[in-house]
Amino acid sequence: MGPPVETIVVAESQIPDEPTRDIILELKRRGIPQRYVPIQRLSIKIDSDGVYVETRRGPLRPDVVVIRGIGFLLDANTMIRRVTTLEILEGEGAVAINPVRSLLASRDKLKSLYILSRSKVPVPPTIVTEDLYYAYNAVKSLETVVIKPIQGSRGFGAMLFSDPDLAFQVMRTLLLTHNPLYVQKYVQKPNRDIRAIVVDGRVIGCMYRISNIWKTNIAQGARAEPCKPTPDLEDIAIRATRALGLVYSGVDIGETRDGYVVFEVNASPDWRGFKSSTGVNPAQYIVDYISNIKR
Ligand SMILES: Nc1ncnc2c1ncn2[C@@H]1O[C@H](COP(=O)(O)OP(=O)(O)O)[C@@H](O)[C@H]1O
Ligand SMILES: [Mg+2]
CATH class of the missing domain: 3.40.50.20 (Rossmann fold)
Known part of the structure; x- marks a missing residue:
C-alpha cells in the first residue's frame, strides 16, 4: 500500500x-x-x-x-x-x-454553534434570527453583544454594541441587505484569546492572540505568542474539532471566569502567526495524515 x-x-x-x-x-x-x-x-x-x-x-x-x-x-x-x-x-x-460536510458546517456559524452546543462544548449565549424585534429584545437582555456575519472570518464585519438602539439601526440595515442576524453575548475575557491547532485528534500547538481591541484576530492586528496547552484546553479543542468531523482545525477559545468558551472552529485556518510564534508547521502534520490514508 x-x-x-x-x-x-x-x-x-x-x-x-x-x-x-x-x-x-x-x-x-x-x-x-x-x-x-x-x-x-x-x-x-x-x-x-x-x-x-x-x-x-x-x-x-x-x-x-x-x-x-x-x-x-x-x-x-x-x-x-x-x-x-x-x-x-x-x-x-x-x-x-476537510470533509465537505464538516467544512460547510464550520463555515456556517449557526450550524457549527448548534453542533458544538449539542456536543456539550461551551459556547457564548447566542440568538440567530431574521426577526428584528426578536433581535432587539435579545440585545437588551444580553447587554453587550457581538453581531457577526453568519459566514465570516478574520474578524471582518464583527461589531460590538452596548446601545440597543444603535444595534437596532444596524440590524435593520443588515436585514434589508439580506443578512440574517447572529447576535452573541460579549463574554469578558483578558486582552487575548487562544488559537489551538488540532490535527488528527491532537493539539499540535496553541498560541495567544494578544490585542488591545476586543477582536483578537491576527488580521485585526493581534500579536501571536506561544502558549502551553493545558489538559482542559486540549480537551475542549479536540472535542470541538471531533464534533464537527474535521481532520484539522483552528479553534478559537476564550478564557472566561467560568472557564473556556469556543468562539468558533475554523476548517481552513490561516497559520502564519501560529507558525512563526510556535515554530510548528501544521502542513507537516496534515501531510502525515495524508500519507497514512489507506487506498
Ligand atoms: N462573544 C464574544 N465575546 C468576546 N469576544 C469575542 C466574542 N466573539 C468573538 N470575539 C472575539 O472576536 C474574535 C473573532 O470572532 P470569531 O467568532 O472567531 O469570528 P471570525 O470568524 O471573524 O474570526 C475572536 O477571536 C474573539 O477574540
Ligand atoms: Mg475566529
Missing part, C-alpha cells in the same frame, strides 16, 4: 496563499504527486460513460482533495455549484480534507 497517487489542493485564488503553499511544499518534499487547482477551474462532465471531474487539461482522479477554500463573496448559485463539485469528487472516491 503506497502513498496516495494523486492529491489535489483546491482554493479560490489563482495563486495559493501561504498555508496552501506550505501544504503543497510538504507534499512535494514527501514525493506525493500534487496539483493546485483553483476551484473555478474544476468542471464536471456527465455523459453516457460516467462522471468526470475535469480541468481543461482533462480528467482528475485524485485520491485526496485538500480543500483550503471555496470562496468568499459567493452568491447562492456559485456556492451550490462549488459545493456539489466537491461532493462529487468525494462521492467518486477522493478523501476530502
Whole structure:
C-alpha cells in the first residue's frame, strides 16, 4: 500500500496563499504527486460513460482533495455549484480534507454553534434570527453583544454594541441587505484569546492572540505568542474539532471566569502567526495524515 497517487489542493485564488503553499511544499518534499487547482477551474462532465471531474487539461482522479477554500463573496448559485463539485469528487472516491460536510458546517456559524452546543462544548449565549424585534429584545437582555456575519472570518464585519438602539439601526440595515442576524453575548475575557491547532485528534500547538481591541484576530492586528496547552484546553479543542468531523482545525477559545468558551472552529485556518510564534508547521502534520490514508 503506497502513498496516495494523486492529491489535489483546491482554493479560490489563482495563486495559493501561504498555508496552501506550505501544504503543497510538504507534499512535494514527501514525493506525493500534487496539483493546485483553483476551484473555478474544476468542471464536471456527465455523459453516457460516467462522471468526470475535469480541468481543461482533462480528467482528475485524485485520491485526496485538500480543500483550503471555496470562496468568499459567493452568491447562492456559485456556492451550490462549488459545493456539489466537491461532493462529487468525494462521492467518486477522493478523501476530502476537510470533509465537505464538516467544512460547510464550520463555515456556517449557526450550524457549527448548534453542533458544538449539542456536543456539550461551551459556547457564548447566542440568538440567530431574521426577526428584528426578536433581535432587539435579545440585545437588551444580553447587554453587550457581538453581531457577526453568519459566514465570516478574520474578524471582518464583527461589531460590538452596548446601545440597543444603535444595534437596532444596524440590524435593520443588515436585514434589508439580506443578512440574517447572529447576535452573541460579549463574554469578558483578558486582552487575548487562544488559537489551538488540532490535527488528527491532537493539539499540535496553541498560541495567544494578544490585542488591545476586543477582536483578537491576527488580521485585526493581534500579536501571536506561544502558549502551553493545558489538559482542559486540549480537551475542549479536540472535542470541538471531533464534533464537527474535521481532520484539522483552528479553534478559537476564550478564557472566561467560568472557564473556556469556543468562539468558533475554523476548517481552513490561516497559520502564519501560529507558525512563526510556535515554530510548528501544521502542513507537516496534515501531510502525515495524508500519507497514512489507506487506498
Ligand atoms: N462573544 C464574544 N465575546 C468576546 N469576544 C469575542 C466574542 N466573539 C468573538 N470575539 C472575539 O472576536 C474574535 C473573532 O470572532 P470569531 O467568532 O472567531 O469570528 P471570525 O470568524 O471573524 O474570526 C475572536 O477571536 C474573539 O477574540
Ligand atoms: Mg475566529
